[in-house]
Amino acid sequence: MDKIGLARIDDRLIHGQVMSSWLGYVGSKEIIIVDDELYSDEFTKSIILISTSKSINVSIYDIDGGVEFLKNTEKRNLLLLAKSPVTFYRMLQKGIEIGKINLGGMVAAKNRTKLYKNIAISEYERQILKKIMEMGVNIYIQIVPDEKAISLTSVLGR
Template sequence: MGKITLARVDDRLIHGQVMTSWLQYTGARHILIIDDETANDEFTKTIISMAVPNGIQLDVFTIAEATSFLSENNFNDLILLVKSPLTFLQLIERGIPLKEIVVGGMGASAERKSFYKNISASENEKIVLKKLIDNGVEVRIQVIPDQKSVSVKNLL
């Protein structure tokens, strides 16, 4: 397995200035989106690929495909991008070690209530976040690199 530079939860996936600032901050040249629905939707993958800056490699995988890729390949400076913290828990349960997860975008919805500032979470997502922490993962909220991060452990 290689070096994961950033493991980020953002239900918008790749979008404008926020992702560009994380790419500049981390120096990463490869983004791996892990989301079963997105990986199986050719139209959405095409739209997402248009938002990726030139010179950045993009892969969009299902959880199963990502597990194989992360287990079997040596890579450097990889950004993992998921819509839900549950995806990271599933990767850990499949043997993929993660040390730190950054929550950057979890918007409001019918199931979600305000969790911290503009970050929302459902009761199930809070349980998942706690399980991640219980698995030794540091989970923090940080929308952009210049912003101070906040530990999720202190919010649960």
């Protein structure tokens, strides 16, 4: 069993789908959020920690802290969340092994174009996703566990 049960990109981080679907699917009670901005935002961080069920352990790290935690923990089957593919790319560069990444929700924004359903990416994010795939990581789209997974290569191309 791997340390990371599910690595997911979702700019909403913790929400109904994560709590009800993905945690049960992975069989985890442990969420690790890696996000530099959130780590520095005490107010938002406290809201996330207070609003999460007491039966779920949530930890929030910046990238360096997340890398250190993952390298040193004995815990298994963690649900690893990040808002952006850039976070996972930087973690991979720092030696964290991630075999596959679930590309969840990324909302439309001024510099983003629609990729698939509720996923919009910028040109920079597109290039980062391609770099991650070149590192041998399987990236797939699967909004909820009940849906069939779709390879990012079929939507994005290489």
